[in-house]
Amino acid sequence: MKRNIKNVAVISLMALTGVLSSCDKGFDKVNVSEDFVSTPNPEYQLPDIELKMLDNTYYTLGDFVAPFVMQVTNRKSYETLNVAGGYHGYHFEWIYGNPLVNVVDFIERTKADPTRVNYTSIGRIIKVYLAHQLTDLYGEIPYFEGGRGYLDRTFTPAYDPQDKIYADMFKELDEAIVAFDNAQRIPTTADIVYKGDITKWKRFANSLMLRLGLRIMKADAVNGKKWIEKAVAGGLMQSNDDNFLVKYLPNSSTGGTTNPTSNGQAHIFIRYPDNYRLTSQFINQLKNTSDPRMSVYAMLPASRTAYGAGSKDPAKQKGWPAFGDRAEEAPYSSIPSANRLNYSVSNNATFGRYDAPYIHLSYAQVQFQLAECTVRQIITGSTTAKTYYENGVKAAMDQLKAYGTEGVITPAQATAYLNANPYNPVDNEAALEAINMQYWIETHYNWYETFANMRRSGYPKFYDQLAPVTQQPGNLNAKMPRRLTYQPDEVSTNPKLQEALKRQGPDLTSTRVWWDKP
């Protein structure tokens, strides 16, 4: 028996060594997912990023930003829309979780390859675009450390003051423009916006620089002017061909995050034909000036339950007052529902489509901004503000052809409009009002930009016409919302938010961002 035990011990030991040496054989193969790949292709990443620059969900835009600029109403009261939380933060979630984290990854990967310098520059410009929209909406944001959760394992990115963000965005645009190199690889296929046209990218970057420069004029006139001059010297967009326009595809009703190939913004009207209306402020403005864009933008709803073609007759269009349900206890349905069919919605053949294109920055906007710069003598030159203004209006009307046949406005119509509504301001105030009113109309659906420009310029002055509203707790008697509130989870997941609140002020819609000086 003793011998047996010995034998057993020897056998076990042999078995043991045999087993131990191969205990994790092949495990490296087991732990590779079959569903995903671990190395991305920049050719596939870039178009995805360009498509996702547009927040495909409508939550923040449709429910807050569009009502804030008084172009669309969801018939909720001013007070309701100004309470913190909820979908205020959805755009923050979208931008960081979709285009931003991917563009940061894209920049990081292409940076390692000198032949992809043009890709890197494109990535840097897109990143500035995304960041400026975020910081304009929320104020301080995690800029330097944001979107780097995987790369740096930064789980609680620090919030950065907006002046520092702006300084870096200017630097980034400048460096990205300089770094472009025609001798290196050109993303002719991957770049679905400019097809790799470097000249157009430079114009877009300079036009963005102009936008940013003008934005900070109240807070930092010296740098604002410096960068505006640099942008003008560098070459701005020269026609509607230079517009930063992303085309989308039809045939998708996903409003969610799964399908970036369609424009989710029209979802608000398509999905909720009874809940959203164009405002009386918007419709009346177009109506009072016989603006040919009325029929491009508006139609009457066909029914309360389905979003179909209704009357596009400009004369029949009617807007719902912004924040229309203001009486505190008035039910949703205080206006008899059948009457809702008398109030305009988006034209389903132009903007109200999942395949509607989206203009992030346009030649028309550049012209309006140059007009303002001229009026305010930030730039000097032979072109008059009037010329810039008229170029802007014409371009703003012309660019709508991108929205299909119902978007086409002839040059004759544009000229007629300008003749009927001539640019003859009595003073600079009136000039700025006229210019920024056009900017307000032109940025239809790009309401993030409308909202920023309204706060910056103070035009149009629709908020002055609102009856004094009962203030909700926390909204510090602001006449107009000055920002969106942060993504609610930030309170619990990022302790560094508190530093931002200390510097910037409470997380309320009444708190002004850095460049937004009274």
Place this chain on the structure above:
Amino acid sequence: MRSFLLLLCCAFSSLSTFAQSGTLQVKGKVIDETGTGMPGVNISVKGKKLFRTTDNLGAYSIGPVQERDVLVFSYTGYVSKEVIVTGAVADVKLAPDANNLKEVVVTALNINREKKSLGYSVTSIDGSMVNSVQTPNIVNALSGKIAGVDVGNIANGVAGTKRIVIRGGSSLTGNNQPLWVVDGTPINTETLGGPDAFGGVDYGDGLTGLNPDDIETISVLKGNAAAALYGSLASNGVILVTTKKGKSINGKATVDFSSSMLFDKLVNTTDFQFEYGQSGTGNEPPATPEEGFSSSSWGAKLDGRPSVRFDGVTVPFNAVKDNYERFFNTGNTLTNTVSISGSNNIHNYRISLSDLRNEDIIPNAKFNRTGVNLKTTSKFGRLTADVSLNYTVEKAKNRPFIGGNVSNLFYSLAYMPGNIDVESLKPGYNADGNEFSYANSISNPYYAVNKVSQSDNKDRVTGSINLKYDITNWLYLRGRATRDYYAAGRSRYIPGGNQFTSYPLGQLEEAATKSWVSNYELILGVKDIKIGDLGLNFFVGGNNLERKRDIVNTSGNSFVVPGVYTFNNLATKLPVTSKSWQKTNSFFGSLELAYHNYLYLNVTGRNDWFSTLPMDNNNLFYPAASLSFVFSDAFKLPAAISFGKLRASTAQVSGDTSPYQLDLSYSLTQVAYGSNNLQYIGTTNISNSKLQPLLSTDYELGLEMDFLKGRVGFDVSYYNKQIKNDIVRTAVSRSTGFRTAILNVGKMENQGIELLLKGTPVKTGKFQWDVSSTFTKNSNKVVTLGPGAENAPILMATAKSGEVIIQLEEGKRYGGIYGYKYKRNEAGQIVYNAQGLPQYTTKNEFLANGVYDKMLGFSNTFSFGNFGLFTLVDAKWGASIYSETNALSYSNGKHKNTLVGREEGLIGEGVNESGAVNTVKLRGISNTDFTTGASSVQSYYQQVSHVAEEFIYDASFVKLREVSLSYRFPKSLLSKVGIANATFSLVGRNLATLYKNKDLTNVDPESSVASGNAQGIERLVYPVTRNFGFTLKLSL
């Protein structure tokens, strides 16, 4: 599979070769040491293939045999006896085998060990404890019966996923569910998908497949020492289920039949206000269909005035109070099991067929389970083969959607203003099939049950084959293969014409899941070696565990042809596949030393290699040791002490995580953009290439004593368990670009006491009263969270409203509920603003804990002749719950508390922002003395609905969980109809809530929406039911 069949054939063919011819028939009776006839004694004839067993009086008859043949009488626990045939009568008396009197329990790796040798806590309960009241998930039946085991009655429906946690959560955010092992086969109990507060359908877990009637015993291995040999899967304890073995009576196969019928009746816990209804214009009832289309209960008094309903019908504006009762049906569960079993010296088999049919209280909702269970043991010389095979088919229809809002019929019912008659919403759709409802963004509950379709099914085979070869009488080799396989399918669609989902043209989700869990194990062991006073048992072995899962999810939206609800008919199709594969290889050994049969030492060690961890850091060795000292055998103690044992153990267990957590991966979108493929970061979790195995270390001390020949006894344990380097998935700032991150973090500690008290206060001839009580106290602390969390708390869950989160904080108990509190001044008074509305904090603050820390089970068993009565009281303390139902009902005006000041206005008690007493009188319906600029009472309550503090309730409860009254039919009566045993029981479950916090109105304390770690959030869940019925058990 082929080998299974082969074995089965062997088993059955051998059993059929019983009778043979001879010359003599021997009759007699087998009695035990007390002179009582022994049923079921095996009788064989040496050298012949002739077997019999005694009948239930101990009588037998065997033959034909010849004189000088040797009859062998054997019975488990008794010394076998050989009798030489000398005539036609042979009465035999069997003596108990001192060695075999040992109470044997099944421990890790299905190794039977003498209970007194165990240095750790094992609790076993008899199968009858779980099969007297039969509900679809066996976990329900464990509640309150085992100390240290927390059974959560998650409010997700009868066949939903249940939560069971042994000795507190051991992982911060990971799986805290124990490993279930059925006859040696580790089974897959993971949930097939459960909802969180944001809503969803709970598709149940792997435990609905267990048929309680097949269960002989359930053993719970609570500590690490008990589970160390199962490795990482056992870091949360192990529940070992042993199914019934075959038995023969009178040498014949036995047939058992069990039938149980249980009725489920809704317990309406709601107590909403019925004084005010929907809002019209001013203080009038709705006068148009538009005004009648509202979920607000801030309207006019319900006083019978005419009002216009959402559908245009004019009805008196009256309260309708019994909507819940009329909407729900009486549910029922009918369970039938029939089994055939037999045994002799060589073979033992049992086969059962069971069928469960459940009709839910929700109209059109059903759950069915059909199962076949087979278990055989055969001895072929030195080879013993155990085979078990279980095949179940489960089918569910219309499992409820809970949590969330749209699609949740409970949401719809809870929001329904008091003037709406639920039956006016029948059948849920118009003539054109389109849904109609009573308010915006609220589904019609009848549409949810009549038009929305949800069905799922699961085919599952679990089986094991276990071959043990005795090389010598002290050396053996055991090989085992186990497999748990299922194929599950599910389909859920919402037709076009629904009102409030994101897809008015309908949506569909189908998923096909295949899952495999396989184990291959080889053990070489040495048993029962005696070296002087020392006994020795030893084995080494290796195990290979492989888990694989394939999911094909075909979903999409917008049906092209209305009424055709197939994937191919979708305008947008979004198929996704998901494959998961992981392996764990292990090497382990165990050494058991026994000194004089009263001192036992057991040392084990195991090394695991995990495929899910980085190759350079993928394995860990962990040891365990336990000591058992039976001092009642070592010393001579006073006669009153009949048994005493001290035990001590310490052990470690390591663990890994789910696969593919190490590297970033990229996905392609489902739709290409023209010719451009679109690729993006495919995970919202920040992966981590530096993950390490986690390590759980525990120690345990226990004392077990019996007095007065077992009339009184106790078993007490103290345990302390620490987990280090836990692999945690925590929510991170969205500005990282991700939602969660996975990291090794922190340290958590659980310590607690478990106490089992049992006694028999009365034991007279016919009457016996047994009492048993279990008590558990678990205190739990998050010791550190480590550097990885960077002062950010670990976020586990968020309420749908966002008002409340469940998170972990250093130094606090596990699973704290955090949310906004009232803003208060230093004196603690609530601060109101100029409009008279209460203010709240802007940071989430600690509010309460969502996990129970004290549990008590108290059972009484009375038997009087053939009657038996069992009662079980189940109580838990130390947890709170955030009730979103109540928060919502403040907001929509259904809560009774919102009646205060509704008419005459009110002044909030507290101070204003400048510190003076708040004097702002709010606007009610009829008062004129409100302060200028004051807000309304409605706004006041809507503001309060955001203050989480207000909706935190103590969730303690005492419930009468189970009552059963049974009657055993007298044998004299039964023998006339050829029945061996028959018992009839009247049973009841959840019969009464004996105690709950009186402020917790409208919901039950056990209303957690999720079965995972996020305990303490309630949101519009499946209601409580009371169950009663009867069970009939027959043996032929």
